[in-house]
Amino acid sequence: MHALFFRPFLAVGLCILGLLPTQPAVAQTVVQFYTDPPAESALADWVPTKKDQAESWLTERNTLGGYLRAEAPDGEATLEVAKFLKKNNNAVFVVSILRCQPGCEQTLEFWQGYNNGKQWRRMDEYLIDLLGPEQLQDLLRAAGYSVSLAELAEHPVIYQLPKGGTSLGVRIVGFNEEEPIAYLDFVRDKFQLRAE
Numbered sequence: 001m002h003a004l005f006f007r008p009f010l011a012v013g014l015c016i017l018g019l020l021p022t023q024p025a026v027a028q029t030v031v032q033f034y035t036d037p038p039a040e041s042a043l044a045d046w047v048p049t050k051k052d053q054a055e056s057w058l059t060e061r062n063t064l065g066g067y068l069r070a071e072a073p074d075g076e077a078t079l080e081v082a083k084f085l086k087k088n089n090n091a092v093f094v095v096s097i098l099r100c101q102p103g104c105e106q107t108l109e110f111w112q113g114y115n116n117g118k119q120w121r122r123m124d125e126y127l128i129d130l131l132g133p134e135q136l137q138d139l140l141r142a143a144g145y146s147v148s149l150a151e152l153a154e155h156p157v158i159y160q161l162p163k164g165g166t167s168l169g170v171r172i173v174g175f176n177e178e179e180p181i182a183y184l185d186f187v188r189d190k191f192q193l194r195a196e
Contacts, residue, residue: 012116026113026120027040030068030081031061033093035109038120042107043095046072046079065164076101082161086112086189092127097163104173106157128184131157131170135193139181140172147175159184167194 013051027033035054037043047070057079060069066083080096090112093136097107110127112119131139131150136157141149160169160180168191169180184191 018103026117027093028091029044029063030083030093031055031063033083033095034058034068034070034079034081036083036120037095038111040120041095041111042097042124043079043081043109046077046097060163062163067161067163080161084166084186090165092123092186094161096159098158106158108159126190128168131182131184131193136170136172137169140175143176143181144174150169 020131027036034043035051036156037047048057054070056066057070060067062068066139068081071073071077074080076099078096078098078100080098082094082096084092084094086092093111095109095111096109099105108124108130110123110125112123114117114121133152137147137149137152140152155172155174158171158173160171162168167183168186170182170184171177171180175181183194185194
C-alpha cells in the first residue's frame with residue numbers, strides 16, 4: 001500500500017532529475033503550434049483558447065506537409081501556419097495572419113523552440129530579409145509592369161506560405177494576384193530570394 005502512495009512522487013522526482021523522458025514544451029506539429037501558440041505571438045490573440053473551437057476554424061490541414069489554414073468565423077482573417085526544418089532538424093514555424101477588409105494587411109512571424117524545446121524565440125530577423133521597395137519594383141519590371149515606388153507603396157506585399165514545400169511566394173496586391181512574382185527559398189537555414 002505504501003508503494004502505491006510513493007509511485008507518483010518517484011515518477012515526478014525522476015522527471016525532475018532528467019531520468020524519465022518528458023514532453024517538450026514547444027509544439028512539434030502545425031496543429032499543436034496553432035492550438036497552443038507562444039503567448040507573445042499575434043496568433044495567440046486570434047485563436048480561441050478552447051481546442052475544439054480552434055479546430056473548428058480549420059479549413060485545411062496537412063500535418064505531414066507541415067501546413068494548416070484557418071478562417072476566423074466572421075471572415076475577418078485568414079490564419080496560416082507552416083513548418084520548416086533546419087539542417088539540424090529543429091523546426092521553424094511561420095505564422096501568417098492576413099486581414100483583407102477593406103485593404104490587405106499581413107502579420108508574418110517566425111518562431112523556433114530553444115532551451116531544449118522548453119521555450120519559444122521569435123526569429124524574424126535571423127531567418128528572413130523581407131524584400132524592400134526597390135527589389136519589389138525590379139521584380140515587377142521583370143514581369144512587365146511599370147510602376148513607381150510611390151505607386152508600389154499603395155500595394156501591400158503578401159508572403160504566401162507553402163501548402164507543402166520550402167518556399168514562400170511573394171505576391172503584390174493589385175499586380176500579380178494569381179501567381180507569386182518571386183519565391184523565397186528556405187536554404188541554409190534562412191529564406192533567400194530565388195535566383196531566376
